[in-house]
Amino acid sequence: xxxxxxxxxxxxxxxxxxxxxxxxxxxxxxxxxxxxxxxxxxxxxxxxxxxxxxxxxxxxxxxxxxxxxxxxxxxxxxxxxxxxxxxxxxxxxxxxxxxxxxxxxxxxxxxxxxxxxxxxxxxxxxxxxxxxxxxxxxxxxxxxxxxxxxxxxxxxxxxxxxxxxxxxxxxxxxxxxxxxxxxxxxxxxxxxxxxxxxxxxxxxxxxxxxxxxxxxxxxxxxxxxxxxxxxxxxxxxxxxxxx
Amino acid sequence: xxxxxxxxxxxxxxxxxxxxxxxxxxxxxxxxxxxxxxxxxxxxxxxxxxxxxxxxxxxxxxxxxxxxxxxxxxxxxxxxxxxxxxxxxxxxxxxxxxxxxxxxxxxxxxxxxxxxxxxxxxxxxxxxxxxxxxxxxxxxxxxxxxxxxxxxxxxxxxxxxxxxxxxxxxxxxxxxxxxxxxxxxxxxxxxxxxxxxxxxxxxxxxxxxxxxxxxxxxxxxxxxxxxxxxxxxxxxxxxxxxxxxxxxxxxxxxxxxxxxxxxxxxxxxxxxxxxxxxxxxxxxxxxxxxxxxxxxxxxxxxxxxxxxxxxxxxxxxxxxxxxxxxxxxxxxxxxxxxxxxxxxxxxxxxxxxxxxxxx
Numbered sequence: 001x002x003x004x005x006x007x008x009x010x011x012x013x014x015x016x017x018x019x020x021x022x023x024x025x026x027x028x029x030x031x032x033x034x035x036x037x038x039x040x041x042x043x044x045x046x047x048x049x050x051x052x053x054x055x056x057x058x059x060x061x062x063x064x065x066x067x068x069x070x071x072x073x074x075x076x077x078x079x080x081x082x083x084x085x086x087x088x089x090x091x092x093x094x095x096x097x098x099x100x101x102x103x104x105x106x107x108x109x110x111x112x113x114x115x116x117x118x119x120x121x122x123x124x125x126x127x128x129x130x131x132x133x134x135x136x137x138x139x140x141x142x143x144x145x146x147x148x149x150x151x152x153x154x155x156x157x158x159x160x161x162x163x164x165x166x167x168x169x170x171x172x173x174x175x176x177x178x179x180x181x182x183x184x185x186x187x188x189x190x191x192x193x194x195x196x197x198x199x200x201x202x203x204x205x206x207x208x209x210x211x212x213x214x215x216x217x218x219x220x221x222x223x224x225x226x227x228x229x230x231x232x233x234x235x236x237x238x239x240x241x242x243x
Numbered sequence: 244x245x246x247x248x249x250x251x252x253x254x255x256x257x258x259x260x261x262x263x264x265x266x267x268x269x270x271x272x273x274x275x276x277x278x279x280x281x282x283x284x285x286x287x288x289x290x291x292x293x294x295x296x297x298x299x300x301x302x303x304x305x306x307x308x309x310x311x312x313x314x315x316x317x318x319x320x321x322x323x324x325x326x327x328x329x330x331x332x333x334x335x336x337x338x339x340x341x342x343x344x345x346x347x348x349x350x351x352x353x354x355x356x357x358x359x360x361x362x363x364x365x366x367x368x369x370x371x372x373x374x375x376x377x378x379x380x381x382x383x384x385x386x387x388x389x390x391x392x393x394x395x396x397x398x399x400x401x402x403x404x405x406x407x408x409x410x411x412x413x414x415x416x417x418x419x420x421x422x423x424x425x426x427x428x429x430x431x432x433x434x435x436x437x438x439x440x441x442x443x444x445x446x447x448x449x450x451x452x453x454x455x456x457x458x459x460x461x462x463x464x465x466x467x468x469x470x471x472x473x474x475x476x477x478x479x480x481x482x483x484x485x486x487x488x489x490x491x492x493x494x495x496x497x498x499x500x501x502x503x504x505x506x507x508x509x510x511x512x513x514x515x516x517x518x519x520x521x522x523x524x525x526x527x528x529x530x531x532x533x534x535x536x537x538x539x540x541x542x543x544x545x546x547x548x549x550x551x552x553x554x555x556x557x558x559x560x561x562x563x564x565x566x567x568x569x570x571x572x573x574x575x576x577x578x579x580x581x582x583x584x585x586x587x588x589x590x591x592x593x594x595x596x597x598x599x600x601x602x
Contacts, residue, residue, distance in 0.1 A: 049477070070384060075479030083477075089470045091587060092463075095595040100467045103460050104478035108488070111461040117595070124595065138595075140588055160479055 002027050002194050003048065003164055008057035010043050010218075017043040018054070019218035023196070025164065025211075030186075030195045032205040032226075035215035036238065041198045042084060044215065045168050048196070049081040050074045062163065076105065080162035084169050084198075086149045090142035094133055094152055097141050098124045101159035123159075131155040131185060147178035151185065158189060165189070167197045171204055183208050206230075281585055286537050293443055297436040307551060309439040313503045315543040316446050318527040319453055319536060320496035325525075326533030327457050328489040329469035330381070331389050334396030335497055335524050337376070337403050338369035340516025342498035343505035344407065347419040350506075356426045362445075362502055369498015370491055377490035382483050386472060397518065404517030418512030425506040434507065442503055446540075449496055453536050456492075463594040465489060469534075530572055532579025535590055541580060 003025040010018040018040045025031045033041050046052040048059055050071040059067045066074055071081075088097055102123055106116045128134040131151045136144065141152060150170055157165055170186075171179045179201060186195065186208055199205050205212065206226055213223040214235050222232045229235055293312070297305045321335045342365035349355040349364060380395040381387060407413050414420070424431040432438045456462060467475040468485055476482045505511045514520060523546075531542020549568065553561035576582055578590070 051473075051477075071473075071476045072479055072481055075477055081477050083474070087471055087474045089467055089474070091470065091591045092466060093593055093595070096463055096466075096593060099460070099595055100463055100475065101478050103463070104475070104480050106460065108461070108484075111464055112456065112459055114459045114461075117460055121595065138593065140591075156478070 001025065002029075003059075003061050003196070005044070005048055005059045006057060008044060008047055008059070009055045010040070010047055010052060011055045017218055018047070018057075020057075020220075021215060021218060022220050022223075023048070023213055024223075025194050025196055027163075028190055028192075028194055029211060030190060030197065030209045032209035032212040033196055033198045033215065034202065034205060034212060035221070038217075039215040040218040041215055042168055045081070045166050045196065045198055049079065049166050051081070075160065075162075078161075078163035079166070080157045080160055080164070081166045082150075082153050082157040082168060082170060084172065086146070086153050088141040088144075088149050088152050088156065091140055093138050094128060094141055094144070095124055095137045097152060097156055098127050098159055101156040102127075104160055127155045127159060130188075132181070147174045147182075150174065150178075151182070154182075154185065158193070162193060164194045164196065167195060167199075169198055169200065171199060171201055179204055282535070282537065282589060285541075285581070285584060289537060289540060290447070297439050302435065305436055305439055306434045307547075309434065309442055309507055310504070311544055311547045312439065312442045312446055313500055313507060314524075314527065314547060315540040316442070316449060316503070317497055317500035317524055318531070318539040318543040319446075319449060320493045320500060321524045322528045322533060322536060322539035323453060323457070323496065324490055324493035326528055326535070326539065327462070327465045327469065328486055329472070330486055330490055331393040332396040332490070332493070332521075333393050333518070333525065334376070334398075334400035334521050335493070336518070336520035337396070337400045337516055338373050338494040338497035339501035339504070339520065339524075340407075340511070340514075341372050341403065342366070342368040342501035343511040343515050344413060344419065345498075346502040347422045347505050347511045348413075350423045351419060354423070356423050356506075358425050358427050358432070361425060361506070362499060365502025365505075366495050366499045369501060370495035373491045373494020373497075374487075377487045377494070381486045381490060386476070386482060397521070400516060400518050400521045404513050407513040407516055414512075416513065418510055418515075420510040422505060422509050422511070424509075432506065438507060442507070445499070445503070449499070450536055450540070453496075457536065458592065458594070460594065461485075466591065466594075526569055528579075530569060530579055532581030532585070532590075534578070535581050535585065538579050538581035545580065 001024045003023065005023045008018050008021045021040060021044050023033065023044065033044065035041050043052060047054040050069055054067065058065060061077060061079060066077060069077070089100065092100065099120060102120050103111065103116055110116050125134060128137050131154065133148060133152060141149065144152060154167065154170060171182050174182065183204060197205065197209065209226060211225055212229040214221040214229060216238055221238065222229055222235050296308050300308060317339055321332065324330045324332050324335070345368040346361045346365045349361055355361060376396065376399050380392050408416050424433050432441060457465065464480060464485055468482055472482050501515070527542040527546050528539045530546050531540065532538025550565055553564055557564060572580065
């Protein structure tokens, strides 16, 4: 298993957001994390990515216990997160947003003397083309539409060549057409990267995911392949029917 | 000037709207070349004015101008820390003043006044203090809060002020008077045009080094740090290290400025490490425009110039007038005076390999 999170408990004051949740993701697997509002999906993502520290439980990544790792250490271990709220850097150009993500692990010396600037140029442009943003490379990211900002952010999250990408609601606020394109953009990364995806759009999830985990009130209700989950009566009970 | 910039921006937008690659590339390159013109012009104008100043100013004003140039150097140090890296330091005078005291002691107790010894020594003192304080405040395993850093630096500056006031070896309340002039062989730098041009030369040199730094890939990392520290940590940046490094560089520049100040004024006193001077440098940068190097320089020149003029003409109420003026600028121009001339896009700038994009 690439990622193994077990017994994750997260308490905020009196609220128990996660109560023994678990998630396992294999290599090159697209894993959907679904559940009703407030079921703890985003909190579980944050505990995995290091944005929150779980109250209890253990997260291992590539057979290493990373529960106490900082976000920086997790990123360096090969994990990458796209936030739910888009957090591209709005005053920088698209080009510089991608370059910023790509050069994250360059040494200080290389950064000060801009030694990787030339070498990374082709990678920046390739990523921008891949995410259909190349013609706006030198505009400020703030000028992009919401959907395009999401793409830019996915591109940035992929820039460090992660082994695991965590996507929190990548299609939030997107049009139908933009959702379809997002699915297309994500397919090619499967060759080198696993994906955990939190998403409300179940059609989108069904289209791109191999396995699903359903959370309900901070616990795992069911986990399995897409068809297993669709056939699961208790999942239909709490979630699929309503959606 | 402003109108033509607006037109250029318009051109970029329509170019993108057309959609074909060729027109886009053309529009982007023309947009960039006309968009990036303002900053070098402002820099050139300021430099020419600074070069000519001693020729037109009376002697006592050249002395004043020298002091202002030194304070502009000090403002640069704070701009690096706050304007570029977003670290709110309310204790920048600690590095300025401790270097001032350091070189004053070298001159008083060891008779060392050689410019090639005292200036590096002052720079090192500023660097060492900033490394200590910055290491303590910024280098935790998890990012420290803005409040923690600003209160920590403020406390450092305040404590240094009290320490200097109470310590007999440092001259107590009176500080260290009559510091021997800085020397080069048998030549002594006394107030006047020679000292002015020396200080201006140092400012230009440091300015160019800073410009190299903030336009490098390291500068891009700083921009990320300033805009969203949490985000760049998730990319794998060691954000705390970046902050400690730029804080230390800022301390070194402040130390250089402080040692020049000590020799120029001929004395050091506890205020120089204290909260008042720490706040003053914040005002320079706020007023001129943080996040541009030239904004820091302009801010120092204008705040000091206006104070000088006001105190001459409105002997009693000038601090109130100055205060109101500062408030007005900060309220209506949060990006400082420079933002009258400079658009946001040009202020932030581009960091990528530019030449390759325009065949």
